[in-house]
Amino acid sequence: MRTISRQSVVDAVAAMCIDANRYLPADVLASFAKAKAAETVPSAREIFGQLEENAALAARTGLPLCQDCGLGVFFVEAGEDVRLEDGSLREAINAGMVKGYGDGFLRKSTCDPFTRKNVGDNSPAIIHFDMVPGDALKICMMAKGGGSENMSRVMMLAPAQGLPGIREFVIRRVAESGSNPCPPILVGVGIGGNFELAAINSKKALMRRVDDVHPDPEVAAMEADLLASINRLGIGPMGLGGATTCLGVKIRTAPCHLASLPLAVNIQCHSSRHKEVTL
Structure with missing residues (x-):
């Protein structure tokens, strides 16, 4: 049985939320370049250039790639031989998401479905758990816009x-x-x-x-x-x-x-x- 500290989960999730909203994955950037090269419509090529420039600006300035920083969606593969000390895994992931959206100055978009009042911290995180063999904990985070x-x-x-x-x-x-x-x-x-x-x-x-x-x-x-x-x-x-x-x-x-x-x-x-x- 392997034990993981609550704080390590909180810190890892916070960093994921910030990085996901600042740095576009390399494969997505590569697809921009490939598509731009194949485009024959001038406006389409121009837009791809703007998307590439936006990604570069976000990476350089630390500002979000998009003003809609989305809801925090997580897919978690938790090993059967791993346990979290000092709390529950769901609580730690949610706390990390709240910390990341706060420390990264990312827009909080969660609101009450009826009153539309903003919750204020983007919680609760949307988490899907899968139990898998082993003692590792894999967390995948997606920022999903409206x-x-x-x-x-x-x-x-x-x-x-x-x-x-x-x-x-x-x-x-x-x-x-x-x-x-x-x-x-x-x-x-x-x-x-x-x-x-x-x-x-x-x-x-x-x-x-x-x-x-x-x-x-x-x-x-x-x-x-x-x-x-x-x-x-x-x-x-x-x-x-x-x-x-x-x-x-x-x-x-x-x-x-x-x-x-x-x-x-x-x-x-x-x-x-x-x-x-x-x-």
Whole structure:
């Protein structure tokens, strides 16, 4: 049995929240450069240049990549042979998130759903736990803004709709979203499981690298087909036209009930902010 101190979790989570909101992942930046080189629409190339400049300014000044610093979403893989001293793991992660959003001067966006009064510290953190073998603690953090989250959907398809129905729903969802999620976007797709698992898997899928290829050739081909189809919509960067509406489509699947075909589409804006740490 391995023991991890509460303070080490708090400090690690705080640093993750600050870094995720200041530094765009290298694979996302690389996808900007690749897409800019392929664009033929001048306004699209200009927007990619602005996105690159924004990322450089955030890294240099310590200011957030976006004014919407999002809700703190965490996916935690807790080893069965690890324990936290001086408190609960959920409390420590939430405390770290509150500290990070405070110390980093990041916008707090959590509010009461009815009165709309701001909670003031971005709490509570949204945490999904998985128990895994071993004595390590892996924490993945995503800063998820409201614009992209509002465009995300869960749909219970009929099994007979199959792959054509999945394809149609994903492409239509992006088309209907238009410029609202600040394209170029990333699209996470959860297929199977049940209502809530499909939604969780669609968000987990967004933690994959932009250049990552799915190990299942059939799923990889589906991702490539959806990406090409979405980019043919012509929405383009910031909705002003161009060849790059989407930087990547990532799919995560799970077995489902024989009477249903759960499908979730989680859209992420171009500022795909996430970090992970293993303690």
